Amino acid sequence: MSRAVNARLPRIGDWADFAGLAKLQESVLPQTLAAASASPFYRGRLGETLAECPLTSKADLRDAYPFGMLAVDRSRLATYHESSGTTGTPTASYYTEGDWVDLVDRYARMHVGIGPGDTFLVRTPYALMLTGHVAHAAARACGATVVPADNRSLATPYAKVVRLLHDLDVTLTWSLPTDALVWAAAARHAGLQPGRDFPALRALLVAGEPLSPARRDRIAHLWQVPVVQEYGASETGGLAGECPHGSLHLWADRAIFEVYDPQTGRISAEGSGELVVTPLFREAMPLVRYHIGDRVEVTNEDCRCGWALPVVRVLGRFAAGAGLTQLGLEEIVFGLPAEYGVLFWRARHSAGGLHVQIEVDAGHAEQAVRDLDAAIGTAYPIEVRAEALPPGALVPEHVLTAAPEVMKPRGLFTDGEDWNRALRYY
Template identity: 35%
Template sequence: MSGINRERERKFRKLLVRIAKSPLYTEKLKNFDTASIGLDQILTLPLTTKEDLRKAGAFGHLAVGINEVAQYHESFGTTGEPSASWFTIEDMELGGKQMSACGVRLAPEDLVLIRFPYAMSLPAFLMQQAARQTGAGVVPASGRTPVTPYPRVLELMKRLGVTVIAGLPREMELLAETARLLGLDPAKDFPALRAICVAGELMSERRREHIGRLWNVPVFNMYGSTETGNIAAMCEHGVMHIVEQDFVVEVLKEQGLEHAAPGAKGFAAVTTLSHQASPLLRYFNEDVVAVEPCKCSCGRTGSKLVHFGRRRDRIEFGDAVLDARDIQDAVYSLAPVPDAWKVIEGRNGLHFILDSHRGADWTEEALRAQLTGLLSVPVTVEIAAGNALLDRDDLVRNAPSKKPVYIQKLDAAVPEAPTAMSDLLDRGRRLLAARKFQESRELFEKAVALYPHSADSHAWLSAAYGRLIETGIMLEKMNLLPLLEKEIATALEIDPNHPFARRMNGARLLNTPEVLGGDPAAAADDFRYCLDQGMDEADIWVSLGECYMKLDDPHEAVRALQEALVREPGHERANELMQQVTGLQ
């Protein structure tokens, strides 16, 4: 047995003693003779799932006294239920050393700008530890806060001579795009920058190469989680080395009962050999990975890890199985590489939404052919209009960064589906507000096709039809009116009390001549219902005022219009109608 294996065996036996102090593992291991189990028998021990951690609560796998705790962190999964992790001072120091295994080789001359979020997540603190241990300075420019928006981060980098940036891969892309918007070239205008360290998101090789080209520096990836700390770090040759003295990473076949062959894809189960405060045994983190022995040019031996993404992001079409890494590699193979992208799973293929400031260089036909060829599944492509996918105005304003979503499932049985529909509706609403009525119509029609039983989808499609009717010529109005009526009727059939559908129905009843079915009294009922439901907007009060004018009730009309003007004093239509109604009194 080699020295490293003897050390791992010793740590594993100590772990089984230490871990039994936590309530979660007291219960999990009560029927196991852990004193007689070695690393070669790890498959006989139970897995720890994310659900186990959530059910155990914040203190469920705490294995030390609260007086020994230095820091608490937690991460949120797709359920919104947090999973907790605790750290002693020793754990934090060890986490910094695990980060230091990265090929960036921090030195006292470095000034590291940390762009990871500091609130509750772990990587920012471990990178800070790594910087302190190597003597490097730190600029704490946390993401997802208005205190350090993108322009300020770029200004700090330039003014202070930052040598290393550490953060989520997406932050590196958005900082580069912000630099472009501000007239800077990220590859030339930050001469002190020598390297980028990333973690927290999937990083395929093509994505790493792309970020390296944007900034003209090497990019080093790290793999871990808030629950475990940093499991693997990339060396200067682009190989992700597992920190084997601190972690056992098993790769399990689909059923989880046996190990996959070396180098084969499977599901990770991570055991934290060195963690003191909240150690984990065979933590099934739902990641798809491959692990195999390697002898690297950097001099390290042991195992290397390749991360393929989360199990929940895996997409299957017939015999084709696509992991998130496959999709990411395909997207980052495009020329130009998108500034923003999203893929939506449908029953008949994948729908890609792509955004680039060089979008004029693309054609949907060429993009569709390339992505179909790379992924071997049916593909449709949409080139995003305006700020529908990436709001560049937010990048140059004092707006906090947001958590990205790249892959959305549309199968009704998949929990992510409502999020995908919400995304379509959000983008459609933005286009509607920007007066891009035809583009919004197309997105809402897509939402209706994918979600035929969603009152939201039908109601917003009716809104797009309504705007097109307002601005169209007579023939277009005549063609669109039946479509508007059909969508409103469908929305109300699905949900008779849907506020926005009632609002659209009120607008239809108000603006249709009475001989063709208009009914201002019924319209007023709909608008009052919307107000009762909290839709307290000036436009609704104006519409209600118009109803009262048609019903020859100037007193109520004035009251409604006054309410509109309280909410929006400069409302043009409210002022115009107020002049009319007061002139009639």
């Protein structure tokens, strides 16, 4: 089955321009709608064209738990996954072997390349989530050595990750952008210098959070390697990847993307709003006009890469009534001079204005507060209170240095041992 799917998957270069891309999408869409109609959820709900089909919400996926979206016999399933549940009850997703060919192929489009010479550290969740498994499978398919450093496991605290990065000559990593900042702080606590003591590292691959240009530049400056962004979801796999010129392109040869304006209800191919996606080659769990809800800006603009794929900016969440985004605030925070040493921050918006806290070296605290107050006040018509905290206030030292004891359950103990831990794993 996977060979058949692989044979029909488009490749970058199969279309010359956006008109050719649209023609490719139109040729596949009827089969996509027919496949979706085989699931209990979509049976009788779909029109003959995409415009005639309603949006599919996260609530729909939750209501269909666990297999209401299943469009093939369960014997064909290869894996079952659930989302992290950070925005509510987790959603289920499942994939056939053929679906996995598509998932791996999209991930392996990383422009930095993945090959047999790479040692690839995967620092995103495994367990029920999809992200770690896709990166692992793609790296193995490309011949790389995988270091499965799951970020939900007590067995790999930050101090151990730094040791692995250093001792194993890791060349590529896959993580949240924030993790790359935490590693830098943990490395310093271990007496190591990012950008100097990790000479094998050649790129940091990141996803899972909005990433502003300023924070991206700060991470790249710390580690002295490129920071390469990907964007996706557990329900869909990878949706966008970065070209060699730094644009984040939607994989519109594998899915149709639309932008929904929640104020007007209008749906368009470009503009600002909330992302809607229709995967074109999904077997187990076809999705039609799935309203992911992430706020984005999408443009069909030419790029020097020549891929003829839409460019997306992922904006993050808005704070009520303020016009604020995490991405916008992050750009300001990491726009502070690098010598201030700011790696970690948080902000809270209320009726009284915006309270922002940053960890900053003591010698720069007063100036950093003045600069931050002025920059946010210039960007947003809002009362601002910036506060400088000492390093360790937001990310405590024990988080960076801890090595928690991990043990298996046991039943037999000697006289001096604590048998109250008989059935504990940690």
